[in-house]
Amino acid sequence: MELPEAVKTWSQFSHPLIMWVLLALSVYTLYLGIQYRRARTGSAENIKKDKGKLRDKHYALSSILLALVIFGNLGGMAITYINNGKLFVGPHLLVGLGMLALFATSAALVPWMTKGNDLARNAHIVLNVGVLGLFSWQAITGMQILLKIIGSLGGGEAA
Structure with missing residues (x-):
């Protein structure tokens, strides 16, 4: 089944848009995690009362984020394959796949974290800070790829 050219062209912009969101x-999920950690370890009563709400919000948003990142990653690969008949194996793809592995590993630590395991908590933080750093790098390289695609729409060679 061949997709219409307009769908193939405009679909290339969905992955970058979704990934920037x-x-x-x-970043907001990280902020919530920091606030929860402060509430969990802090002594001020006004901070501690928000602990459960912060934990639940961080946990729910993280679960949604994990699912959307997986679909965004797979969607980006699918769009590339549909438009080019192949995947371009390079740093952007490999780092994206590595991010999925780190993200999933971080999520897998949650059962131990809920039991008070500080090693799991620290590993969760380190993995997610790493993911955020890689995600930021992906945003930059993704924009470079997008600019090549835009350039090819003007009649140049495909990216």
Whole structure:
């Protein structure tokens, strides 16, 4: 089944748009995690009363973020394959796949974290800070790829 050219062309812009939104959502999720950690370890009563709400919000948003990042990653690969008949194996793809592995590993630590395991908590934080750093790098390289695609729409060679 061949997709119409307009769908193939405009679909290339959905992955970068979705991933930029998810990058912003990742930063907000990090903020919630920091606030929860402060509430969990703090002594001020006004901070401690928000602990459960912060935990639930961080957990729910993280679950949604994990699912959307997986679909965004797979969607980007699918769009590339549909438009080019192949995947371009390079740093952007490999780092994206690595991010999925780190993200999933971080999520897998949650059962131990809920039991008070500080090693799991620290590993969760380190993995997610790493993911956020890689995600930021992906945003930059993704924009470079997008600019090549835009350039090819003007009659140049496909990216």
